[in-house]
Amino acid sequence: MVLSCNLVQAAGRSYVRRSWRILDGDSPSLKLVLLVSSSTCTAEATSRLLVNYQEPYRSQILDYLFKPNFGASLHILKVEIGGDGQSTDGTEPSHMHYENDENYFRGYEWWLMKEAKKRNPQIKLIGLPWTFPSWIGKGEDWPYDYPHVTVYYIISWILGAKQYHDLDIDYIGIWNERAFNSKYIKVLRQSLDKLGLSNIGIIAADGDWNISKEMVVDPYLNDAVQVVGAHYPGTKTVPNALLTQKKLWASEDYSTFNDEVGAGCWARILNQNYVNGNMTSTIAWNLVASYYEELPFGRCGLMTAQEPWSGYYKVEAPIWITAHTTQFTQPGWSYLQVDGHLEGGGSFVALTDGLGNLTIIIETMTHNHSKCIRPPLPHFRVSPQRATFYLRGSFYFLETLQVWYSKLGFESANSSLFEQLHPVKVWRGSFALDLDVDEVYTLTTLKTGRKCSCPEPPPPQPFPSNYKDDFDIRNPPFSEAPNFADQTGVFEYFVNGSDPGDHVFTLRQVVIQRPITWVSDADQTISIIGNFQWVNLTVTCDIYIEKPIDGGVFIAGRVDNGGIYVRRTKGVFFWVYADGTYRVTSDLAGEEILMKGLSGVRHNAWHTLTLNIQGTSASGLLNGYPLWENVTISQPSHGWAAIGTRSFEFAQFDNFHVEAR
Numbered sequence: 001m002v003l004s005c006n007l008v009q010a011a012g013r014s015y016v017r018r019s020w021r022i023l024d025g026d027s028p029s030l031k032l033v034l035l036v037s038s039s040t041c042t043a044e045a046t047s048r049l050l051v052n053y054q055e056p057y058r059s060q061i062l063d064y065l066f067k068p069n070f071g072a073s074l075h076i077l078k079v080e081i082g083g084d085g086q087s088t089d090g091t092e093p094s095h096m097h098y099e100n101d102e103n104y105f106r107g108y109e110w111w112l113m114k115e116a117k118k119r120n121p122q123i124k125l126i127g128l129p130w131t132f133p134s135w136i137g138k139g140e141d142w143p144y145d146y147p148h149v150t151v152y153y154i155i156s157w158i159l160g161a162k163q164y165h166d167l168d169i170d171y172i173g174i175w176n177e178r179a180f181n182s183k184y185i186k187v188l189r190q191s192l193d194k195l196g197l198s199n200i201g202i203i204a205a206d207g208d209w210n211i212s213k214e215m216v217v218d219p220y221l222n223d224a225v226q227v228v229g230a231h232y233p234g235t236k237t238v239p240n241a242l243l244t245q246k247k248l249w250a251s252e253d254y255s256t257f258n259d260e261v262g263a264g265c266w267a268r269i270l271n272q273n274y275v276n277g278n279m280t281s282t283i284a285w286n287l288v289a290s291y292y293e294e295l296p297f298g299r300c301g302l303m304t305a306q307e308p309w310s311g312y313y314k315v316e317a318p319i320w321i322t323a324h325t326t327q328f329t330q331p332g333w334s335y336l337q338v339d340g341h342l343e344g345g346g347s348f349v350a351l352t353d354g355l356g357n358l359t360i361i362i363e364t365m366t367h368n369h370s371k372c373i374r375p376p377l378p379h380f381r382v383s384p385q386r387a388t389f390y391l392r393g394s395f396y397f398l399e400t401l402q403v404w405y406s407k408l409g410f411e412s413a414n415s416s417l418f419e420q421l422h423p424v425k426v427w428r429g430s431f432a433l434d435l436d437v438d439e440v441y442t443l444t445t446l447k448t449g450r451k452c453s454c455p456e457p458p459p460p461q462p463f464p465s466n467y468k469d470d471f472d473i474r475n476p477p478f479s480e481a482p483n484f485a486d487q488t489g490v491f492e493y494f495v496n497g498s499d500p501g502d503h504v505f506t507l508r509q510v511v512i513q514r515p516i517t518w519v520s521d522a523d524q525t526i527s528i529i530g531n532f533q534w535v536n537l538t539v540t541c542d543i544y545i546e547k548p549i550d551g552g553v554f555i556a557g558r559v560d561n562g563g564i565y566v567r568r569t570k571g572v573f574f575w576v577y578a579d580g581t582y583r584v585t586s587d588l589a590g591e592e593i594l595m596k597g598l599s600g601v602r603h604n605a606w607h608t609l610t611l612n613i614q615g616t617s618a619s620g621l622l623n624g625y626p627l628w629e630n631v632t633i634s635q636p637s638h639g640w641a642a643i644g645t646r647s648f649e650f651a652q653f654d655n656f657h658v659e660a661r
Contacts, residue, residue, distance in 0.1 A: 042252065042285045044080035044130065045090030045485075046301060050290035051108045052308035052482040060454040061305045061313050065288060066119040070452040071315065072302055072322040075331050077116045078126035078251075078283055079109040081157050084490050085131025085515035087176075089295045089563045092130075093479060093490045095157055097510060099135045104160035106479045106492070113167050124331060126283075127157060128173030128206060134513035141516050144181040151184070151191045158197065171201045173251070176518065177231060180205035182214055182221050189224035201226030206251050209233070212240035227251070227281075234375040235269055237277040249281035254318075255300050256373045258289065260408045260415055262300075263317035264370035267363045267406075267440050270325055271347040275340035284318070292485060292640070294532040296563040300373070308483070310461035320406060320418035320451070321440060328359040328404075328444040345382030346435070358395055359444040362387070366437050369410050388432040396429035401443040408438045418451045463531040465660040471653075472505045481507050487562040487569075489525025489645065494652060503542065503606055506652040509645050519564045524554075524588055526569070526644035528562055530658055535638045537660040540610045543643075544652035545578045545603040552577035552646030553653075557613045558639035559588075570636050574611045574620045577646065578603040584620065584631050590646070594618075594631045606654075614661075 053061065064071035082092030093106040104110065116123050132143045136150055143150045154172065161167040172188070174180050185204055192200050204225045205211040215222040228241050229251025241248055250273045256262040266284065273279040289301030299306075302322060305313035329351050336350040346364035366382045391398060400423040409415040424431050424443060433441065442449075469481055471493060479492045484507075494508035509525050530537075537557050545551040552575055559571035569588040576582045582599040586592040599622055601607050610621035619629035641658045645651045 042078045042283055042287050044087050044286070045092050045291065046088070046286040047108065047112060047288060047290045048090055048485050049292075049306055049308050049483065050288060051111060051478055053305065053313075054308070054311060056454075057311040057313060057457055060457070061288065061303070062115050062119065063452075063454070064303060064315055064319055066116045066123065067452075068120050069327055069448050069450045072319045073120070073326040074116070074123065074322070075326055076124040076126060076281070076283060077113060077287070078128060079113060081127045081129040081154065082107050082109065083129050083131030083515055084133050084511045085517045086488060086519050086521045086564065086566060087130035088297065088519075089291045089485075091486045091488060091490055091521075093492065094133045094515075095160055096135075096153060097133055097490070102156065102160070104164040108478055108480075110161070110165050110167070111478070113161070114165055117167065122331065124170040125167060126171040126173065126203065127154075127161075127169055128176050128203075129154070130176045130518040132516040133511075134515050137516050141514075143175060143516050144179075144184050147181070147184040147187045148191075151188050154188065155191060155195065155197075158200065159195075169200055171203050171227065173203045173206050173229070175206070176252075177207045178518065180207070180211055182218065186220055186224050203227040203229040203249065203251055205229070207231060209238045209241045212238065212244050215244045215246075216240050222246075232372075232374045233273070233277055233279065234377075235272040235276040235279075237279065242278065247281070248277065248279045249283070250277075250279045251281070251283050252285045253282050254284040254372060255286070255297060256371075258299050258301055258304060258316040258318050260317055260410060261369055261371060263321045263415075264365045264408055264438060265372040266302075266318045267321045267324070267408075268347075268365040268370040269372065270321070271340065271349050271361060271363050274335055274349055275347045280335060284322075292528070292532065292562075295485075296565060297373075307460055309464055311458040312460040313457050317408065317415060317417055323418050323449075323451070324361055324404060324406065324440050324442045327449045328361075328442055328446050333359075342385065342387060342435070344385030344387075344435070345380060345437075348387075356394060357445045358391075358398070358401075359442065359446065360389070360401075362433070362435065362439075362441040362443075364435050364437050364439050365408075369408060369438050382437050384434070384436050386432055386434050388430060391426065391429040398426045398429075398445065400425055401431070401445060402447055402449065404442040404444075404449055406440040407436070410438065420449065420451070462533070465531075466658075467530065468655075468657045470505075470655050471507045474505070484527045484529050484643075485562070486525075486527045487566045488522040489527070489648065491525075491527045491643075491653075496652065503544070503652070503654050506544070506654045507643075507656075508652045509650065512648050512650060514648050520567050522566045522569070522588055524590070524644055524646055525648060526556075526559075526562075526566065526588060526642050528559055528640040528642045530641045531660065532640055533638050534558070534640070534660045536614050537641065537658060538610065538612045539641045540608065540655070540657045541643060542606055542608050542654040543576070544606050544654070545576070545601070546650040546652065547647075548578055548603045550578065550646070551603050551649050551651065553651045554642075554644050554646075555609050555611050556588075556642040556644070557611055558633070558636050559642045560636040560639040562640075571639055571642065572611065572613055572618050572633055574609055575646065576601040576607065576609065576622070582620075582622075582627060584618070584628060586633070586635070588644075594633075595628050597628065599627060608655075
């Protein structure tokens with residue numbers, strides 16, 4: 001609460017003097033919280049390239065994210081429950097592609113959760129689906145018509161996490177940013193309870209606050225939900241959400257380019273989601289920018305690790321902004337209920353463990369230096385100010401507080417990040433700070449904070465201009481081949497037991513029905529790879545069409561799109577079909593035909609395709625012999641290489657080779 005206000009001069013600048021009282025840790029106004037600041041999501045397809053890093057760089061990245069008192073020291077990891085569909089920057093494989101199929105080793109989320117738990121056994125785990133395999137909807141693009149089927153699918157994932165990886169899931173979501181269904185939520189809650197999983201909380205509905213309208217009039221729904229989670233709430237909640245008396249979370253937020261402005265956004269919402277909206281958890285999308293940067297929302301992670309081929313990564317400013325909160329609090333700490341608005345602009349929060357420890361986090365982010373990607377930020381002003389804090393109760397007897405400090409440098413382009421300053425003295429329960437703009441302070445009784453650093457990673461390098469993969473791995477550590485990023489469909493390592501020759505180990509597209517989608521997935525499957533800046537290149541790959549009559553596959557270059565925009569992808573696509581024809585198109589949809597003719601290709605036989613793009617001309621070879629040539633290419637001017645199929649169908653690929661010049 002504000003006790004006084006007067007203008008003073010300090011260090012040649014005008015400061016507004018403010019005073020606040022921090023309540024004692026024994027106060028009855030404490031509110032129990034689970035404090036978080038991590039993502040999924042927020043480790044979803046956005047972590048695709050992370051698994052391909054070699055040691056020691058991969059472990060260094062993981063340490064910066066998860067190791068306590070090292071870097072971000074995250075409290076929660078939220079992962080996508082893969083559903084074979086596009087979830088922003090790629091697809092993640094389902095543990096059940098088909099109704100009679102179960103495999104709990106697909107993808108990399110299991111590995112990521114285990115790595116997080118290895119570093120911090122107390123980290124909380126959340127699972128949330130973006131998409132669902134087709135069989136869930138029995139032909140409909142909707143997961144709720146058969147709620148018991150969807151519940152069976154989700155609980156199978158939870159049980160598989162425990163049985164095969166010894167992972168205990170703490171929270172489960174409904175359907176990311178899509179409609180919720182009250183009956184489904186209740187069936188999910190009942191089923192979890194019957195299986196002895198009552199400790200797993202349901203977060204709903206990972207969109208807006210609308211579910212709270214139903215919760216306040218439906219006590220059974222209200223009992224089923226443990227956390228009301230909203231996305232990008234703009235630090236504001238709604239009255240109905242408060243009336244539920246549930247934990248309120250910003251269950252996805254941030255989603256902003258990870259420069260200093262992104263750090264300012266993150267600092268502001270970490271505090272103000274509680275100060276303005278009573279939200280006790282803020283989860284960043286995304287965890288680490290470990291996907292091709294030219295995909296949607298490039299570098300919108302807490303740090304950047306998008307070059308496994310070079311080993312280069314960068315610890316961005318949001319990592320250290322995160323540390324201001326996560327290194328000095330833990331899940332189970334409590335927010336003290338004080339008015340956290342600084343009258344000169346900015347905010348502060350105060351937390352305690354109830355055992356005598358106190359942490360105060362202060363931010364003074366200015367408007368233009370803290371804009372998140374969404375929602376629009378109303379204008380506000382922040383000025384230099386002197387703030388005086390008064391501690392009461394048992395905190396009155398504190399003599400010093402440790403101080404950690406960050407200053408985001410926008411004018412000088414030189415930021416100070418997570419630096420330990422001299423302790424501040426507390427005199428008779430009070431202390432004062434001179435606060436400038438765009439600063440973050442942590443004042444705490446804890447002496448455990450550390451800013452650790454690893455040796456510098458190797459310098460950045462572009463994707464190799466000569467890249468080969470024969471997929472000959474007998475026991476691959478992951479189901480997906482390195483550096484391929486699936487954008488529609490799922491491409492997995494496959495053992496071709498029917499081929500005793502050169503194609504026993506291949507890469508196979510395995511999704512044969514269009515999944516229940518989150519966005520508009522393409523009607524064709526596609527996996528991209530390489531350098532988006534490639535202009536002149538030759539792509540060669542052995543292909544095997546499994547679907548008779550209307551089956552087909554392609555190789556491509558200068559591919560210009562992916563992620564949520566995959567349907568509009570352009571490039572140079574060389575198609576061959578099971579009916580013995582071929583086409584060259586400038587789009588993934590196959591509608592903009594540049595050339596077509598007969599190829600003699602049939603299904604259930606291996607063929608070698610070669611696509612050569614040089615300047616404004618392209619040519620194609622089949623089994624080493626020219627099939628078409630001198631096709632004029634106007635757009636796009638550059639892009640990735642890619643492989644894929646005509647529809648959701650089985651098909652195999654082997655001996656992939658791309659050479660860029």
